[in-house]
Amino acid sequence: MEVLHMTTKSIRLLMAGAALALPAVLASTAAAQVYQIGMPLGGTSGTFYVQGSALADHINSRASGIRIVPSTSGGSVENIRLVGSGQAEFGMAFEGHIFGAWTGVGFERAYDEYRMVGPAQQTSGWNYVVLADSEIHSAQDLIGREFVPGAPGSGSASDADLFLEHIGIRDQINISYYSWGELGRMLTDGDIDGFNRTGGAPAPFATEVDATHPLRVLDLEPEIDESGFLDAYPFFTKLTIPAGTYSGQENDAVTYAQGVQWIVHKDVPDEAVREFLELAYTEDAAAHLDRAFPNHDHRNMEWLTAAYVPLHPAAAEFWAEKGLDIPDPMQE
Numbered sequence: 013m014e015v016l017h018m019t020t021k022s023i024r025l026l027m028a029g030a031a032l033a034l035p036a037v038l039a040s041t042a043a044a045q046v047y048q049i050g051m052p053l054g055g056t057s058g059t060f061y062v063q064g065s066a067l068a069d070h071i072n073s074r075a076s077g078i079r080i081v082p083s084t085s086g087g088s089v090e091n092i093r094l095v096g097s098g099q100a101e102f103g104m105a106f107e108g109h110i111f112g113a114w115t116g117v118g119f120e121r122a123y124d125e126y127r128m129v130g131p132a133q134q135t136s137g138w139n140y141v142v143l144a145d146s147e148i149h150s151a152q153d154l155i156g157r158e159f160v161p162g163a164p165g166s167g168s169a170s171d172a173d174l175f176l177e178h179i180g181i182r183d184q185i186n187i188s189y190y191s192w193g194e195l196g197r198m199l200t201d202g203d204i205d206g207f208n209r210t211g212g213a214p215a216p217f218a219t220e221v222d223a224t225h226p227l228r229v230l231d232l233e234p235e236i237d238e239s240g241f242l243d244a245y246p247f248f249t250k251l252t253i254p255a256g257t258y259s260g261q262e263n264d265a266v267t268y269a270q271g272v273q274w275i276v277h278k279d280v281p282d283e284a285v286r287e288f289l290e291l292a293y294t295e296d297a298a299a300h301l302d303r304a305f306p307n308h309d310h311r312n313m314e315w316l317t318a319a320y321v322p323l324h325p326a327a328a329e330f331w332a333e334k335g336l337d338i339p340d341p342m343q344e
Contacts, residue, residue: 047078047284050100052085055163055192059211059305060087060104060272063133066304071291078284088167089119092275096123101280102288104132106167107270108247111320114343118170124343126275127324130289130331131309133272137251138172139215140267142206143199144226144260151176151235155184160198160207164189172208175232175268179239196221206230212307213253226260229253233266241268247320271309276324285326318342 051068054060061084068080080102085091091103092113103126109118116122142148148157154176161176162169169189176182190198195207200221209217221227233250235241242248251269255261274292276285291297293310301308309315313334319341323331328338 045077047281049078049080049102049280049284049288050094051080051082051102052091052094052100053082053104054085054087054091054166056084057192057217058087058163058166059133059136059307060091063301063305063308064104066301067292067297067310070297070300071288074291075287078287080288086165087163088272089170090165092123092126093119095275095277096126098125098277098279100277101284102129102274102276104272105275106136106171106272107320108171108245109167110273110275111247111342114321118174124321125278127278127322127327128319129274129276129285129324129327130293131271131312131315132274133305134212134307134309134312135249135251135269135271136210136212136307137253137267137269138168138175138208138210138232139218139253140172140206140208140230140232141199141218141221141227142230144228144258146205148206148230150230151179151232152181154206155181156186157205158186158188158203160188160190160195160204162189162208162210163192168208168210171268171270174245175235175241178241178244179235192217199227200225213251214257218258222258222260227258228260228262229258229265229267231263231265232268236266236268271315276327278324280324282324282326285324286330289327289330 051064053064065082068082071080088105088109092105092109094100095103096113112118113123148154161172173182176185198204199207211217218227248268248270250266253261253265255263298310301310316331316336319339321343322341323338332338
């Protein structure tokens, strides 16, 4: 039988090699435990991407168990398709799309594999923008004009189409869709007569155009009231853009609006959702978002007045611990 003889020097070399290898093994194990989150948001100049990418940076610099990879998308509608089909883990979507997609309303099929997580943005209004000297003063005046409801596949465009169809004039408008980055230039160059984009008041995209070309937002209140739009779609509310918001805004304008929430695929592990929540809803996170997108809703600890679809179990537990009553979901 062959006997292996090892010198003291050989033993020391082996022990040193093992010591060097151990940190690499531990690092590999730790890396394997990090849960990667795909997060589709919107166009790079859109509010979803601006806020979501800033939040991802904040969380990634503090998280130990998750890593967020934000990406561009068509916006709310596409985000629900991606999260709802398991192609992404987290996303941001308008409340109306969260409600409707569950049964396929406004979508090519029903999606029911996503869950609610928490509030993302304060109420965003649909801003139908025209130049201040335009002859267009109402939704009815858009008939026969060149109008862009929003970027292709976006929630802004989807719900602009919804409204125009509801009041019965969409087929009489020359509708086209372009990326967000093109709309301001197209309006000022006269290629289009108006466009829609969601946002607060003032909205950064509108302020940018208004700096060189005075603009205003159309008052949609007459059509909203006369058509019963809010009765038909109760997840919308009214939002007033005050006179003086833009240099061409001489009078108040009322539009329709809704909130924005975070959604997650149902199979994302509880611990990943929990870590996201614990890092996303802090004063540090809110202060970070203040600099990127002040219209975020990450300080709202009383947001859960209605559950359009079920909450993720980890989210339900988190918000219950914050003292919120978890309502029965409207869709199950």
